[in-house]
Every structure is written in C-alpha cells, then in structure tokens.
Amino acid sequence: MRSDDMPLIRDLPLFRSMDDSSFEEMAGLAYLQRFPQGVDLITEGDPADFLHVVVDGSVELFAGWNDREASMAVVVPVNTFILAAVIRDSPYLMSGRTLEASRLLLIPAEVVRKLFRTDSGFSRAIVDELAGCYRGLVRESKNLKLRSSIERLANYLLAQQRAQGEREHVTLRYEKRVLASLLGMTPENLSRAFATLGPYGVEVDGRTVRLSKPRDLRVLAKPSPLIDGRGGDWGANRPDH
Amino acid sequence: MRSDDMPLIRDLPLFRSMDDSSFEEMAGLAYLQRFPQGVDLITEGDPADFLHVVVDGSVELFAGWNDREASMAVVVPVNTFILAAVIRDSPYLMSGRTLEASRLLLIPAEVVRKLFRTDSGFSRAIVDELAGCYRGLVRESKNLKLRSSIERLANYLLAQQRAQGEREHVTLRYEKRVLASLLGMTPENLSRAFATLGPYGVEVDGRTVRLSKPRDLRVLAKPSPLIDGRGGDWGANRPDH
C-alpha cells in the first residue's frame, strides 16, 4: 500500500489501538486497489476472502432473492464492510459493488483472524466495531418496522441534514433508485414521497434538496435518538456492514 | 446462583472458553432470578445495567415509536440478549418482557466489560457471538425487504419444522399476535396468510400447524441458506439480541 495512505488507515477506529508490529504485518499483506464504477466486489454466498476498507468512493451492499434485489447499505470512506463474515469465516450474506470509481484496501481474511487472536487491542476494537454495526442494524430494522415510507424519507433527510452540518441544502450522496431501495421502496414511490413532502418545505432539484421548513418536517418525522442515532453521521459513516 | 444451574451456563458458547477463575468471579456477582409472565425486564433508552441470559421461559424484545410497537425477536433458552448495549455501555435500543414465567441470569454490565478486557477467551467468544447476532439480523433484514408476508410465513413454518425435527406437526412457540409482529404484519393479516397457505398443505389448529405438503410449501417459500440459515435453529435459538 502507498505510504501516504497509511496514516488514514492507521487512524481508523478499527486499527487505531493495534500494535505497531501487527499493523506493519497487516499493511505488508494488504492490497490497496482502484476500481471503476459498477464493479462487483463480492457476491453473497462466496466465502469471505478479504476484509474490505473503503478508502475512496462508495460501495453499495445489496442482496437478492428470487429475482428480487434490495440495497442494504452504502459504505462510504473511511469504513469497513463484511467484518462479521470474515470473523466467522462464513459466506458473505450480501453482495457489494462500487457506486463510483473507488479505492479499497483489501486485507486477507486469515490475516485479520490471526491478528484478532494475537493482538488484544485489535480484538477489542473489532468487538466495538461489531457491536456498533449491530446496533446500527437494529436501528435500521426499527426504522423499517415502525415507520411508513414517507416517515422514513423525512427522517433520512433530517439525518442527512445533520450529517452535512445543518445547512438548508442537502445533497443526496447517491442515485435516487439506490436511496429508494435503501429506504425500502420503489423509485416511483420515492418520487411520490418527495412530492408528498412538498408542503413540509422539501424542494427537490436533482440531487440537491432544500429543507425550507425544518420545523414542520421535524413535526412529521418525529426523529428519535433510539432510531436515528444522535452523534452525527449514522447512515453515512456508520452504515451497517 | 444455584450450583446445579452452573453447568448449563458454563456450557453456553459465550462462557465455554472462559477461564475458570473468570467464571467463578462472574458467577459470584450474577443473580439468577425468577419472573412471572408479562414482566418488563428492560426498557429502550435505559442505560445497560445487566447482561441477560434466558435460562428458562422466553423473552420478547420489542421496540416502540410514535404509539406504534413492533416485536423484534423472541429469545429462548439458553441465549443472551442485549450484549451489544452492554459492551458499548450504551442505552438499550429495545425493550424486553417475559412472554411466560421465566428464569433469567443477570450479570452486571461492568463485570462483563471487565472480564471482556481481562479474559481473552471470553472476548473471543463475545466477538463470535456478536458476529453471529449481526449476521442473524442481516438475514432478518433480507427477509423483510425481499419477501412478501406470505413468503415470510411459509419460510418461518419450514424453519420451525426443521428446528423441531422435521416432524409433520409444528407447534408455535408463542402467541400468534407476537408471531405476526415478528413477521412484520398485523394479526389479522397473519390469519389470512395462514388461510392463503391452506392449498399448500398448511392446516392450523390452535398452536399446532400441520404441514401436509411440505414439497409444495417449499416450492412457494423458496428457502435460502443465505436468509434462513442452514444449521437448524436460527429464529429459535439464534434470534437477534
């Protein structure tokens, strides 16, 4: 891996408390690789070969069944995905593809498992990461089970607004059809949901959304720290691997 | 705790590889307690005080928002719940209540966190448990996003049949309204879903369900190891904490 990328990786929560020697060993065996847009990185059912770290760009995690497909999460820098499969040495439960040109760090699964056994700082970091991912997924399930699609969209917009610094204008980080699937609806329905939110001050222009009446929108959305998180960027930087 | 319950606990995946001295320490500080049916054990938003182990009976994990409520999982013996909240020392994201008279082992959260730091066998077990729980939740999300309610019910019945030993008759472990909420539908809809499955050999009599045409049912359900698991009892013994 290029030496100027090292500090970035080194500072990830997952690697921060790792021994220097462990990190060296890992860095020596990992690949930093560039991928164009739309590349399939992993396929559900395949054995877990690498722990993936998104250094640049973004990766969509999705799953299929019986000719249907659904987006499960979008991973943005700097985060990892499919940690659980690597730890358990089990098949992937989700597939992943790049949403744009991206750079990924690929760490061989055996290296992760070995260091996990020998480096206690690392293993604690892994538990912390996993527990966080788990809680993210619980939130996501609550979101799906307890809210209507319009409520989900409203809360998503408010969460994005917070993540992007409470500005009036929010930019959608990915295509609307991906967003639709993430929120558990069809693209057509997402369009209509945006229209429904018009009276609440939601004005869409391409990938830019203006929230002109955040107060009204919040009354509708009723965001909750137990679903939407509190600390900033859940959904963007703490997705769900 | 009573000494004749110890072996049971000791043999849990989570505690099996723990040092004897750690286990002693933990056992000395834990409470084994009996609860009648319908008792609220934990409430979402509360700080994580105890790791809970269901020794006997069953516990429903549920969540609420805006006057709505949804079941998230049912935990049966011998399994733990809210491990993630304990590890991260964060508020519970779900509430829990006993579905029947139950016996629970309560381990103070600080004890778990301390042993997690000092006993590497224990910390590895925790990671394994967490990763398993995480994957269980991913499966559950796929189930919800990719299948219709009838397909979910059909797959649930087949999974139960497998968990209960491939017998023709399957017994529902809890009330139908709880099952309905777990499967992401209303009780009324569950009734209709059962009726819809009639032509596929599903005959309901109270809490007993006969699957007289498992072949046909399987054609409809299209169970997948990447959603329903393979090793027996996911959904019963490997819910999602």
Added chain:
DNA sequence: CGGCAAATTGACTCATGTCAAGCTATGTGG
C-alpha cells in the same frame, strides 16, 4: 448533438392495514 439511463408521472392492481363484529378458548369465581 445524440443516445441512454435515470427520474417522473399517470392509471391501474394488488397487498396490507384498519375498523368492527363475532367467534372461540381458556381460566376464574360462584
């Protein structure tokens, strides 16, 4: 500028939730 994918819109169908009534099973108290 042209072509293609994404997004929107409309009309329609289907699935699911809601409300209300009735049924059934279970457990309790007389």
Added chain:
DNA sequence: CCACATAGCTTGACATGAGTCAATTTGCCG
C-alpha cells in the same frame, strides 16, 4: 361443575399505501 368474563383469534367490509406497467421527460456522458 357450570356460567361468565376476558383475551385472543378470525372474518368481513372497506380504505389506503405501495408496487407495476407504460409513457414521457429530464439529465448526463460520450
């Protein structure tokens, strides 16, 4: 032991939310 009360379950009629299909329109990339 029976009658009643209650909670759970079922059924029907209806409303509504969401998916589907098809036709445009928009916007982007070559």
